[in-house]
Amino acid sequence: MKKIAQSLIPQFLSCVGGAMDLFVPVRMSGAANWGIWDKNRTVDLDTLKTVKSPKDVFFPQCQTMYTVHHADAGYTIDPMKLTSQPFCVFGIRPCDVRALTVMDQVFLAEPEDTFYRARRENAILLSLACHRPAQTCFCSVFSIDAAQSDGADVMMWMIGQDLWLEGQTDKGNGFLEQFSELLEDADDGACVEEEKESIRAITRKLPYSGLSLEGWGEGRTDEKFDDPNWEQLSDACLACGTCTFVCPTCQCYDIKDYDTGHGIQRYRCWDSCMYSDFTLMAAANNRTTQMQRFRQRFMHKLVYFPTNNDGMFMCVGCGRCVDRCPQSLNIVKVIKTMEKGREEEQA
Ligand code: SF4
């Protein structure tokens, strides 16, 4: 176990940022979002949830895949270079670490996404426990521990005036060794155990901690697809796509070409199943109403994905959609409404 005084964190980040790319939550325009560390930026480790999740670091919102140049003898294709150097993601929360495991099921399945794999392999994840989980958090429903992320290379806890760090993988231990100059050896961390217990106690009392997933998951397609509740649930949806853009597990994208004047860039950018032109084909559109699109999003997260991925849900309970939907529609509302319908049916 290591620790560092909070007052020395800027110096520590400066060392790390000087040696490799360093992604941190930064304060910009009154909100916290992920960005590359720079000494002029304000690092924000206090805000629990960044507006957008760190999925941007692994699956950028907009990413050039290759550029085509016209040459005398025809065309040349310049693929984008893959990430080949280690980089650090500092302060990622346990739910967002789990979200990467969900994304792995998609991007690392055959045929695997080489851009994503290169970034996953080179990333060093330093996860920060959630000192005070928010009222809209429900990660525990998906068996995520806000006090301890097993998928991170280093786990961190902010306790009083100190940041405690514990290496969890060879990569994490190597990182702590590399930047050991500012870190001090700490005792067995009794205060870390207390902190974990405190976080778990808060988590148990959160309003959505008792949310039941009974009735969702593998093989529930027939049961849920024609549920009459979809109509009224989706009625107020504006199709703005906010829920999909802030979600750490939504991973749909579109591919487009752009003429730069010096070549054609083929790029991909996030898309949303909530949009009316999503997967629009020349022959037809397979989801013509907002109800169908709305249903697709939640069926994918709560039924189709677990059906195809050994029961793994495509939600980590981060609560961003609960915080951000302008119409107060979200996955919690869907689960609760359907659950109520189920209870009434069984009564
Ligand atoms: S559910 Fe809410 S956030 Fe999502 S598209 Fe509809 S209105 Fe927008």
Ligand code: SF4
């Ligand atoms: S559906 Fe909502 S709560 Fe679940 S991971 Fe996405 S944004 Fe978070």
